[in-house]
Amino acid sequence: MEEIRMDAVGILYGDIHPTLVNCSVSGKLRQGDYVKLKHHEDGWVLGKVDAIEAKTNLSIEKSYQIMEGNNVEIQQTISAQIVVIGYLDHKGILQYPRTPFLAGTPVYLADDDFISSTLNVGVGKKGRAYIGLIYGHSIPFSIDINSMVQKHISVMAKTGGGKSYLTGVIIEELIKNDVTVVVIDPHGEYGSMKNKASDSEEMKRFSIHPASYGSRIVTYSPDHGDEKLTFTLSQINVKELVSIMNLSDPKSYVLPLRKAIDAIRLSSRDYDFDDVIKELKRQDDSSLSQTLEKELMYLKSLNVLGKRGLRVDELVSKGKVSIIEMKGLPPDMQELIVQRLLYALFEARKKERIPPLLVVVEEAHNFAPQQGKAFSSKIMRTVASEGRKFGFGLLVVSQRPAKVDKNVLSQCGTQLILKVTNPNDLKAIGNSVEGLTNSSLDEIQRLPVGTSLVASPELPIPLFIEVRPRETDDGGKNVRVVR
Template structure:
């Protein structure tokens, strides 16, 4: 049974799109249906709406001066044909619709069938509801982990909130995840959200929930991040260059040789040497000099951070089946953050290859810093490798960024699913349009005006891009915007 009649097809009709007159205004993006030659209901989507009138400049001027003017107006639209399902596959009619054919508002069962929305069960990651409908949008978790996903929006657009929703779903489905959390926002997932407005709780079927049992957090700075356990790295596993980066010596030239000689000397003495041993050796050098003293001072600083230890945090502590591990990097210098991401990502990739750790999903917040399009970050190489090869080994990547144009294109284009919230910067809009197949000009325009809480979903088990109203968080969101002026 088709729904209410909303208009009729007019003019030249193509195989992919048609024009229609509308009985009353409809929103862009509305789902429609038209019967084809075989009497099948075909799903279509309104791409553009126009309001035309006979109001001339003269008549409008009359109105300005208080005259009463009779305005005749009508609504027109342009719709795209999405198709119908046959034998599980999406097909589109091979004969154009007849001009004059009636256009209906699409019924929810047809929308669900063609878009591939499950109306029962709870097998996927429940992200929210199809915009304007009561249909659940559930992403295929295997597709996300095997084919990677990106979450893109301008700053404050709702990325972390949406990633939080995704992580709650992963935890419910016992997917092992690791979060690179540069701002320390994700630890709040342990706690129930304080409040979900009744109307939203009922509409989205969400109740407050805590995930305390499944969450663990590590940080190099446990003074600043008190809920975290210490994240440390084995001193003996670092080479001279890596250690210099840990020390914040970025211009390593000149320092590599002295550092190498210190490490050689230390490893001859004892296998599990400490930072203090290195300081002692640096200060005890007879050939002394400014370089050794500079190294000794930096070592003293790093010794306080306790980032380096004879025995670092083991991989089996970090990756636990069915749990979420937050690597909270708040307070850590950017180059040390890069180093940490490089080391952990390299270990995850190597150990997944050997099947030593369970399949996992790696969430990379602020991805533009760890795999930038311009310039090189230490972590770029391993992240590109994971993006292109990770899927073979069950290592999924979730790339999160507020500057899509600044994320390495080869990483972004490997993400087969995209969750896009509002993006306004023209360069970022272009980067998104280039990295997504099947994005229409209409959708690109819509992205620029999306309200908070609505996202465009492409891939992830869906053949057609769709708009989703993100469900409320069950746990607490940690990235609240900070008000400078109270109650503004």
């Protein structure tokens, strides 16, 4: 039998499964701690405390005696359930023991070197995005950038849980690695990334320095961005146009509008709303066309659709972050923008007219809803399922995982989960994340802002990560922090 060192925190006892063991706790051991224990054939093996519980012999009757001031002798034992993660074999591949550990085996707290080498968290490797530190340790954690672009990634949490902050961290890493990024930004939160964050003590712990990436970021918006966000009106089909108007009977307007547009097309390929209104007036003066005129004026005022839209190769170039600010635009116009944009980007990427890229979709439940349909539903699905073949990655962000199209979510190889409390959302997460134990699901409900669970096929088990501070201004200061 293995000699027991002074710093042992517990001893294996009871029923022992190859991947799940019980340990009596005598030293300092907390839920979530990483431990190591020696297997008689395979050597040191890494494990993690999944659950910890005290058993006592104090009955409810005896508890009343304490209340009455009597001395009662209590026996208390602490037991921990340990999930066996595994060990690296001689080829560096993670394996777990095929035979049970021996009862009586001592359990020790694992040191940082052993944890980081066994978990393969990418310390020292290139082409990776540094996200933060393994919770409770000083071990840097990173995600492979190629796998992000090829296999998509999701960021889920309740409102105020830190999704946009974490997404900003990822974008900073993509910028440093020269990856091309497009951000669908419905709330105008990402433009602040042009500015440096202010220095803080916390940054030292994570080896982070304030930085600004102003020269790499371009914002696009209908009226106040660095560049004007415009799409070509002639590329929007009549049915789509009518359906984003505020009409009680949209179908009846399709014909008159089509007639007007067909007439314009006889003389010119491109046109704007003024051209359409003029043509409508010329053709007839019914109440139908007057209503249509009013709606066309409204769409014109949104300042998004015009004679000539942005070309994708103007919008996207290698290593640039293009932020599509849609704040203030009505939801259906936002969906239409996402649809046009993703479609154009996907076609351009297939023909290799633009570099491989990652598209961040905030509020993904609006652009790829599980129930009902958005203009962008179809292209979101297409990109989710086919994007990997073309180097077209998605980063989907949502506060309602249960409301995001399963066909999109299930394609995300890496999942980042911050605090979630809604039971339906927890269920959706439990169903979609492999290897998530009940106690991890329980922990997700209690996570402090800034701690994320990370699950990916690269990792043997989902890990809790303390998200690193932002290098850039996160612009979310006026959002209430939920704890």
